[in-house]
Amino acid sequence: MSGKKLGILGSVVIVALGIGYLALGNFGENLVYFMTPSEVVVMEQNRYGKKMRVAGMVVKASMEVIPNTLKLRFDLTDGAETIPVAFEGIPPDLFKEGKGAVVEGYWDADHVFHSHMIMAKHEEDYMPIEMKKAGVELPKMGLLKTLKVN
Amino acid sequence: MKSFYIRWAVLLLIFGGIGCMGLIRYNREVKTLSPGDLLASESALGLRLLGMIEAGSFVRASDDEPTRFNLSEEGKKVAVVFSGEDVDDTLRDLKTIVVIGQWNREAGHFAASDLALIPNYGFISGAYLLSLVPLAFFLFFMERRVTILYVMIKEEKIYQAEKVL
Amino acid sequence: MTATRLIGWLRKYEKWFGIVAASLMSVGLYTGLVTSSPDYYQGEVVRIMYVHVPFVQTAMLAYATLFFLSIWYLWKRDAVVDNACHAAAGLALFFTGGGLITGAIWGKPTWNAWWVWDPRLTSFAILFMTLVGYLMLRTFLDDQEKRATFCAILAIIGFIDLPIIHFSVEWWRSLHQPLSVSTRGVSIAPNMLLPFALMSIGVSILFTYMLMVRTQMLYLEHLFEAKQGRFLSEGES
Structure with a gap:
């Protein structure tokens, strides 16, 4: 040829x-780039320990840092179910309570999601801090809706 | 050909000027110091300090105490007392942030009145340069080629070539 | 329409598109880099949006143009339209590449990842591969009519990717944020919408200008090669 x-x-x-x-x-x-907490909690045992991604909203006031370590825990929710996440490392700058996150790791028999990598999932609204302070809300899909929970 | 180069020089001046204004704004409103720089200079002027909030050091304001945390970068750390309003609950442990305020030498802490998010200007300038500079080069060589082709075709006297197609 | 009339028209009017594009983009860049505010959640890094979105939109506009030009070619079979297809494909590849690069640079500080295989990014990468394949096919086919026809068909088939790219963030689970300008309304504050709109429209018009220039370039090169080819064969005989 x-x-x-x-x-x-x-x-x-x-x-x-x-x-x-x-x-x-x-x-x-x-x-299905990521799963949701609702799917994780009903998962079969044979998928425990397998690498996967889960997305949700970081529950407000759920984040705890263990002092003098880089270990932290927080809860991730999709509106229907909530799972605890254990993470070790420095979370990305946009990682925030009340905002979206995609965590990579595995779900184990202790019913905690063990993660080594967090990605922040931001929404489609953009505004200066002054507008946020004034309480303006721009139209948006809503984070929980973007998760497409079945 | 001459008008072509003049046109590009004018464009370069305009867009270069905009780039300079962006740089001026960066130096005036965005540029930050690290805790190490602050401790070395001990300057008391209005400053923007960039660092990470140390794990477990963040204490949110209570009734009679302001928000406190330690800001660290490359092993150097500075105690920060923040008296402003944390509008969108931006502060948390392990977050890299810019605090704006003054160094209080007597108390040995940084008195911050305002916050800003990490500027990440390296990414911003990277994105602008890696998209607009290739765009300019692409367009420049394309236009120059067309100009040269018109000149060449005029010399060859073949610009009546409808039947070629 | 005859080829020379079209080329003459392009040559006559191109400068207006260039002037409008340069004006919109200069004001857009000034507002984007100097006067617009940082975002409440992302900070300064939101400024990358003012180059990323225009590049991506223009890449899609360029592919849509390629699609319509390909249909036009199959209908009229005019070689100058094939030159325009070739020009649109080259520009679409350029803007797709720019969109991928600026997107990666925006993704790292916001998402904490340069690249992810989510539906939006995957479908956009497929657009890139389609254009690479299209341009490769052009270099490997010699016969002008065969090349133009095959490439037009390829470009028309590849068009199905465009609605998929656009709606991927609305239909499926994606790390990428949904559309900021949609039936829900506009989710960008006025002082950030200004550079966003100026740059989006400016780069689109710049694309129109570049398409006019590049079509002339490819037509003239084609003309020049054909003429030189004739010189060559005359010399041989």
Whole structure:
């Protein structure tokens, strides 16, 4: 096969893979980029200890730091169920009580989610602090709604 | 060709000027010091101090006590007394934050009256430069190519080539 | 429409698009970098939005343009339209790349990740791959008509990705935030909406300008090559 034909084949394959990925199954896995606490609490035992991502809202006043360590605990809720999360490390700057977070780690038999990595999930509203102070609320979907809890 | 280069020089001046104004604003309103810098200079002027709130050091304001915490960065730490309003409950343990206020030499703490979030200006300038500079280069070489092509075609006298297509 | 008339029209009017784009973008950058406020939750880093969103929107606009130009080509079979398709694809790839880079730089300080395989980012990466494949296909096919037809069909098929990118954040679970401008209303405060809107419109018009310039460039190169090809064959005989 000549280089040119190989090139044509290569470019068609690249596009076909992309489109096929969209049209067929694999994209479906990414449709569930994360699970929700409601799904975690009803999970089968054989999925304990497996790596996964869970998203929710960090419950207000639930965060506790163990002094002189980098260990912290907080609760994550999707509105229906709440799970405790144990994390070790420095949480990202946007990690905040009452805001969204995606935690990566595993759920174990102790019914605590053990995480080593937190991502902050922010919402689509943007405003200066002065407006926030004045109590302005801009229209938005709402964090719990973005979790698409079944 | 000459007008082409003049046009680009004007554009460069305008956008360079905007970049400079952005830089001036950064130096005036955003630039921060680290606790280490503060301890070395002992300056008492209005300052912006950037650091992380030490784990377990954060004590929220009560009836007669203001909010207190230790701000640390690279092993150096400064005690901070914050008397302002924490509008959106921004403060917590292990958070990197900017406190705005003055160094109180007698009491040995930093008296903060306002807060700001971590500026992350490296990311901002990175995003602007990595998008707009390639855009400018892309456009510049494209326009120059078109200008040259028109000149070349004029010289070759082939700009009547409807039948070629 | 004849090719020379179209090219002449592009050459005559392109400067107005360039001037409008440069004016909107200069005011947009000034308000974005100097006068707009930091966000209550993200701080200064929200300024990345004023380049990221315009780039991504323009990438999608460029692909939509490629889609309509491809249909136009299949309908009229005019070589100059194929030049315009080629130009739109190159620009779409550029803006898609810019959108990916600025998005990664915005993602690190806000989400704490440069890249995640969530539906929005994955579908946008597929747009990038589609354009890479499209441009590769163009370089490997020699016959002008065959190349133009195959590429037009490819571009039309790839269009299904566009609504998926747009609505992915509304339909599925995503780390990416939902749409800020939607049927719910506008979720951006006025003093931040100004640079956002100016840059979005400015970069879109800049794209129109770039498309006009690039179409001329590709047409002229094509013309020049064809002419030189004739010189060459005349020399051989």
